[in-house]
Amino acid sequence: MTTCVRPCACRPVLGQDIQPRYSTLPMSDQITDRRAKLKKIIDLDVDPFGERYPGVTANADIRTAAETLKIEAGQILEGDKAVFKAAGRIVLHRDIGSLIFMTVRDWTGDLQFGLSKKMVKEHWKVAKLLDLGDIVGVEGRLGRTKTGELTLWATDFRLLSKALRPPPEKWHGLADIEIRYRKRHVDLYSNPASLRVFVQRARIIDYTRDVLRRRGFIEVETPVLQPIYGGAAARPFLTHHNTLDRDLYLRISPELYLKRCLVGGLERVYEMARCFRNEGISPRHNPEFTMLELYQAYGDYHDMMEITEEIIGGAARDVIGATKIKIGEHEIDYTLPWPRRKYADLFAEYVGFPWDDVAQVRARARELKIEEPKLDDAVVVNALFEHYVEPHLINPTFVLDYPAPLCPLTKRDPNDPDVALRFEIFINRMELGNAYSELNDPDQQRETLSRQLRGEEEETMAVMDEDFVAALECGMPPAGGLGIGIDRLVMLLTRSPSIRDVLLFPLQRAEQRNGKDEPREGEAPAEPGGRSSR
């Protein structure tokens, strides 16, 4: 049992010990100062960590209300309509003797609170002990200062939480990218733009669910722990269940389970699926990420194109409120409908010859120093496609009808067995979604899962899942299926250059604690204070 890390029943301890005995962290001078203030506050018989504070109006709503109230500069309004209760974190603080102005931020925006010695009376002593970063609540009257700034003049004020650590620099916020990812809580409260990204992320996901609900889909949850991984070509994470004494994989895709749902008669299903791939990390790749997958019985990949447009184009229009959104150097035009281009046509257009001209494909690959002899034809073709075509796919573009060997889970074109009825949606050169007319022929499925492409590493190769094929043998309706990378979608719509900017807590390497960071739990605390040294 570790010592108590929260002031709860042991709160009086805080009043006695300025150096709290539970902390293993080095105490900077600023933290020492704040703890000294904490003690003073407790000595004033005030709870520095507040309590329920009901009836708060959001800062943005107070601003809206103020527009209809017509407040003159220098005026403090009389009457019930001017009384508001608000709360938030102090982000700017101006102490002018017996008057304090503070800019207080909640998740809707900022509002100036005004505290005067005369108005807050017995609370004044606590008010003088406030620091940047503290969370406060105020009940008061709306007014404007003589410079016209909307101000909530406190008649009552409460300290709702003392901040024992100082916030980052008030103007620049937290800029160090590494610390923004490692200490996201600090990033969120000091960088409003970061907070907004995650609010918008939630709205985009809500919007997606609304679209699917309107279309009659139900949300299901399928296993993350899977005895056999499948549904994509990727290296999995391996874990182990002790009681069953059995190795399990973290899913790389929910596909094979969602298709079992189709077999069972759940005709329209989707999942916001956290997936895990044991691959490299990049601005577009995180080991865990969120993929929307959905399956619609009796549909095909054309239905999936409609849904893709409705989700992505709709979210741009209705959540972001724009049909054109700039990211990096490009302005993406989300105006619907989006062009449908055949893979074969794009290949011929940008590479210069047909994709099924094996001799030319091999020759070009050799020029690019692709190690083509080891690879299957289709893999080489796709390498050329990625090299020559994908850089041109800036505005949303559906790429249709892929070489069949690349698509083991996709129905073949009845008129051309070399082609699979699959599309990928590209935006800003990035693959955002992937959809099939789903293969529902169990014999063909068994065959495509058995066949391995040269050029794939052993771990990423499709794995035969007999249980899944047996499910297909029970009869799966013809269906359209779609996967959309939610993180990538959020990146595009929020203009975020890295997937880490849209994940609250992206995976980071373990810290070795050289330098700027703090010792971990259980390690010896550094010498407190530091003032005496040197």
Added chain:
RNA sequence: GAGGGCGUAGCUCAGUCGGCAGAGCAACGGCCUUUUAAGCCGUGGGUCCAGGGUUCGAGUCCCUGCGCCCUCACCA
């Protein structure tokens, strides 16, 4: 995994040719009833990411390690 860049006060950043470790914000003490990144006077604060080397002398040059970012590869 390969290549390139970065790491200095709590935060944002300077630091010239190798010659006393700097600024702003934040903090601390003082003044101030209308501030807007408040202002003014004063004060404290550094493992220059870590370890080694070169040198009379290293934040600076060299080597090794760690972390982050970018590009590439794998992948979505």
